[in-house]
Amino acid sequence: MRIRGNPDRVRAVPATSGAPIPARDTAVAPDTLPGAGALRAGQAPGAWPVVGHLPDLLRRPLAFMDSLPAHGDIVRVRIGLRDAYVLCHPELVRRVLTDSRVFDREGPLYEKVRAALGNGLASCPRADHRGQRRVLQPAFHHKRLERYAQVMSVEVETLTDRWRSGQVVDAVDEMFRLTTAVAVRTLFSSDFPAPVAEELRDCLDVFLRGVYTRVLMPAVDAVPSPGRRRYRRALVRWRALVSGIIAEYRAAGVDQDDVLSLLLAARDDSGRPLSDHELCDQVALLVLAGAETTSSALAWCVQLLGSHSDVLDRLQTEADTVLGGSIATWDDLPDLTFTHRVVQEVLRLYPPAWAITRTTVEPVELAGEQLALGSMVICSPYVIHRRDDFFPDAAAFDPDRWQNGHPHREAYLPFGLGANKCIGEAFGLAEATLALASLVSRWHLRPLPTRSSKAAPRSVLAPGSLPVLVDARLPTPRP
Known part of the structure; x- marks a missing residue:
C-alpha cells in the first residue's frame, strides 16, 4: 500500500517510531509492487487546455507529485504544451540517472541555471562533466573535510552567539545564513569579508526564489516587473563579486589553503588552467549546492523536532553526553550516531533535490x-522516498529505521545517483550533523504554534518560512 495526498496533514505513530509528523491522505494501491518486467506507464489526469498541469505544479506541486504513483511508474504530465515524464519507481530513476549517454542534463532547468550561474559541475552536460569532476574532486577529499569541519563549528558558534533568549528568528533564513557562510568561507578562506559574504547570500536567495517559476513559465522574463529587475540585478552583482574575488586571488599569488586556491592551481586534461569565467561558474554552483541543500535539511529538522518531543529528547541526551555544552567538532562525529540518523530521515522525507530533470538525447x-528525442524526464526522490513498499510506514518520521541500514537503500537518493551524484555528500552530511547537534545542545528552538511552515518547492525543497522562539538551555555536563 502507498500513502498519498496532502503532506501537511498530521497523523500519530507509536512512540517507539516517533511522534506525529506531516502525513497524507490514504488510498489503496496494489498489494505488490510490479516487478522489473511489469512497470506501468500512465498519464496524469486533470490537464487544463493550453497550460496543462502548470497550475498544479505552481500552486500545489508536492500534492500533485504525490498523486502520480497511482497512475503508473512512469507518468506523462503536461507542462504548457509540452509533455514531461515523471518517474515514480526507483528502478527507472536508477536507469535514467546512471545513463547520461541517453539522459543528459539539458532542457529548460539547466538552460536557466547555466544562463544565470554558469556551466559548473552541478549544471554541466555529460560532455563537460568528467573533466570538471576530476578538477574538483581533490577539494572534497576526505582529508580536507576535517579542515572544513573547523569552519562549520566556528560558523555555528558565530550564528548562535547573535541569538538571545526570547528572540524570534526565521529558522529558514538563519540556516541559510549559516550554510552560506560555511560554503563561502571554505571556498574563499576564513578571512573573507563578512559584508561581501552577506551580499553573496542575498544574491543567491533572489536566484533560488526566481528560478523555479522561470523554468515552468519562461515567458515571465519577457514581462517588465520589479521581480524581473531584482532577479537580473542579483545575478549581475553575483558575477561581479565573484570575479573581483578571483582577481584578488590571482594578484596575491598565494595558496590560501581553500577551494578557490585548489581551483586556481588545477589543470584540465590538456594541462590548461581554468579561465576566470570557468572559475566563476564553478564557484557559483559550489556555493549554491553547498548552501541551499544543507540549509533546507536543517530547517526541516527544526520543524519536525518541534512536533516530535521524543526524538528531540533523544537528540539532546546524545548531544549532552557527547558535547557537554561545547560546539560539535570533527572528532565528535563518530559519537553522534542518533543525530546522523535524524539527518538521514529528514533527507528522506524532504530531499532538497526533490525533482531532478534530464532530457533524452536520443529516442528511448x-x-x-x-x-522521443528531447523529452523531459523528471526523477522525484520526494515521490520515491514516500512509498510504503520501499519505506514501511513511509509517512512516519522514524530515525530508527536507519539503525541497521535499510533493506531498500537503492530507493534512497537524496544526493542523486551515478556519475552526477553530489560531490559534496560527505561535506553536507558532516555539516548538518555538526550543526544540528550543536543547536539542540545549546538552544530550545520552538516553532511558533500560531504559524505553520509549508514546503516551498523551488530549485530546492525548503520551507517557505519558519518563525521559531529561541531559548538558551543548560546542557548536562559531559561525563
Missing part, C-alpha cells in the same frame, strides 16, 4: 513508454 523506451 521506458516501461513501455516511447520517449
Whole structure:
C-alpha cells in the first residue's frame, strides 16, 4: 500500500517510531509492487487546455507529485504544451540517472541555471562533466573535510552567539545564513569579508526564489516587473563579486589553503588552467549546492523536532553526553550516531533535490513508454522516498529505521545517483550533523504554534518560512 495526498496533514505513530509528523491522505494501491518486467506507464489526469498541469505544479506541486504513483511508474504530465515524464519507481530513476549517454542534463532547468550561474559541475552536460569532476574532486577529499569541519563549528558558534533568549528568528533564513557562510568561507578562506559574504547570500536567495517559476513559465522574463529587475540585478552583482574575488586571488599569488586556491592551481586534461569565467561558474554552483541543500535539511529538522518531543529528547541526551555544552567538532562525529540518523530521515522525507530533470538525447523506451528525442524526464526522490513498499510506514518520521541500514537503500537518493551524484555528500552530511547537534545542545528552538511552515518547492525543497522562539538551555555536563 502507498500513502498519498496532502503532506501537511498530521497523523500519530507509536512512540517507539516517533511522534506525529506531516502525513497524507490514504488510498489503496496494489498489494505488490510490479516487478522489473511489469512497470506501468500512465498519464496524469486533470490537464487544463493550453497550460496543462502548470497550475498544479505552481500552486500545489508536492500534492500533485504525490498523486502520480497511482497512475503508473512512469507518468506523462503536461507542462504548457509540452509533455514531461515523471518517474515514480526507483528502478527507472536508477536507469535514467546512471545513463547520461541517453539522459543528459539539458532542457529548460539547466538552460536557466547555466544562463544565470554558469556551466559548473552541478549544471554541466555529460560532455563537460568528467573533466570538471576530476578538477574538483581533490577539494572534497576526505582529508580536507576535517579542515572544513573547523569552519562549520566556528560558523555555528558565530550564528548562535547573535541569538538571545526570547528572540524570534526565521529558522529558514538563519540556516541559510549559516550554510552560506560555511560554503563561502571554505571556498574563499576564513578571512573573507563578512559584508561581501552577506551580499553573496542575498544574491543567491533572489536566484533560488526566481528560478523555479522561470523554468515552468519562461515567458515571465519577457514581462517588465520589479521581480524581473531584482532577479537580473542579483545575478549581475553575483558575477561581479565573484570575479573581483578571483582577481584578488590571482594578484596575491598565494595558496590560501581553500577551494578557490585548489581551483586556481588545477589543470584540465590538456594541462590548461581554468579561465576566470570557468572559475566563476564553478564557484557559483559550489556555493549554491553547498548552501541551499544543507540549509533546507536543517530547517526541516527544526520543524519536525518541534512536533516530535521524543526524538528531540533523544537528540539532546546524545548531544549532552557527547558535547557537554561545547560546539560539535570533527572528532565528535563518530559519537553522534542518533543525530546522523535524524539527518538521514529528514533527507528522506524532504530531499532538497526533490525533482531532478534530464532530457533524452536520443529516442528511448521506458516501461513501455516511447520517449522521443528531447523529452523531459523528471526523477522525484520526494515521490520515491514516500512509498510504503520501499519505506514501511513511509509517512512516519522514524530515525530508527536507519539503525541497521535499510533493506531498500537503492530507493534512497537524496544526493542523486551515478556519475552526477553530489560531490559534496560527505561535506553536507558532516555539516548538518555538526550543526544540528550543536543547536539542540545549546538552544530550545520552538516553532511558533500560531504559524505553520509549508514546503516551498523551488530549485530546492525548503520551507517557505519558519518563525521559531529561541531559548538558551543548560546542557548536562559531559561525563
